[in-house]
Amino acid sequence: MRKLEDTYQHKGLRKKLIDSLRTKGITSEMVLEAMYNVPRHFFLDSAFDKIAYEDRAFPIAAEQTISQPYTVAYQTQLLNVHRGDKILEIGTGSVYQASVLAELGAWVYTIERQRKLYDINKSFFFKTKYPNIKFFYGDGFEGLPAYAPFDKVLITAAAPFIPPKLVEQLKAGGLMVLPVNEGDKQRMLRLTKKADGSYDEEWFDYFSFVPMLKGKNN
Numbered sequence: 001m002r003k004l005e006d007t008y009q010h011k012g013l014r015k016k017l018i019d020s021l022r023t024k025g026i027t028s029e030m031v032l033e034a035m036y037n038v039p040r041h042f043f044l045d046s047a048f049d050k051i052a053y054e055d056r057a058f059p060i061a062a063e064q065t066i067s068q069p070y071t072v073a074y075q076t077q078l079l080n081v082h083r084g085d086k087i088l089e090i091g092t093g094s095v096y097q098a099s100v101l102a103e104l105g106a107w108v109y110t111i112e113r114q115r116k117l118y119d120i121n122k123s124f125f126f127k128t129k130y131p132n133i134k135f136f137y138g139d140g141f142e143g144l145p146a147y148a149p150f151d152k153v154l155i156t157a158a159a160p161f162i163p164p165k166l167v168e169q170l171k172a173g174g175l176m177v178l179p180v181n182e183g184d185k186q187r188m189l190r191l192t193k194k195a196d197g198s199y200d201e202e203w204f205d206y207f208s209f210v211p212m213l214k215g216k217n218n
């Protein structure tokens with residue numbers, strides 16, 4: 001087990017990162033503060049300690065990635081998180097995004113399809129700090145019908161289409177934020193579910209995510 005230390009140097013680098021996110025257009029001070037409070041270097045291999053606060057994605061286990069901080073800030077801001085929100089996240093990965101949501105006071109239900117990542121995350125080092133994160137091994141296209149409905153759904157992998165079961169599991173008035181494939185990039189979409197089950201769409205900027213894949217991987 002590695003030693004987790006959050007030094008003045010880490011905090012200084014983190015503050016610089018947060019300032020750069022503000023410059024890049026992130027306006028929610030709540031989101032920026034939550035990201036300041038979550039030490040990103042804890043979620044990476046210690047080899048990345050010195051560069052953990054660069055605004056880039058990095059490799060994690062099972063050939064997956066921890067999202068770029070700008071992307072995490074962008075998706076979290078669009079999700080308009082309130083304390084007590086019940087949020088379904090697709091793609092646990094490093095647990096960094098889930099921790100930012102938990103730091104904002106949400107109840108997070110996060111699904112990962114890679115067995116290896118799920119197994120690593122079972123002993124998540126921040127469990128005592130964030131008991132409000134629940135981990136599931138499964139296929140995100142299916143969602144978690146037993147725990148539905150959710151106030152919000154966040155997909156952190158490139159979706160080939162809008163997963164219908166996830167729309168079903170959203171409350172009326174609920175939001176879903178997801179990057180949808182468009183050529184070799186994805187365009188960020190926010191859905192607002194209406195009382196009659198249909199939804200409104202708002203389209204935002206282009207991003208590059210790892211693919212959302214069907215089924216589980218043992």
Ligand code: SAH
Nearest residue numbers: 064066091093094096097113140156212213
């Ligand atoms: N939120 C993560 C980002 C990880 S990258 C973080 O903060 O680190 C996207 C993750 O989505 C990968 O771990 C990938 O294995 C996972 N994924 C892809 N398709 C999935 C699916 N159908 N169900 C669940 N997880 C999926």
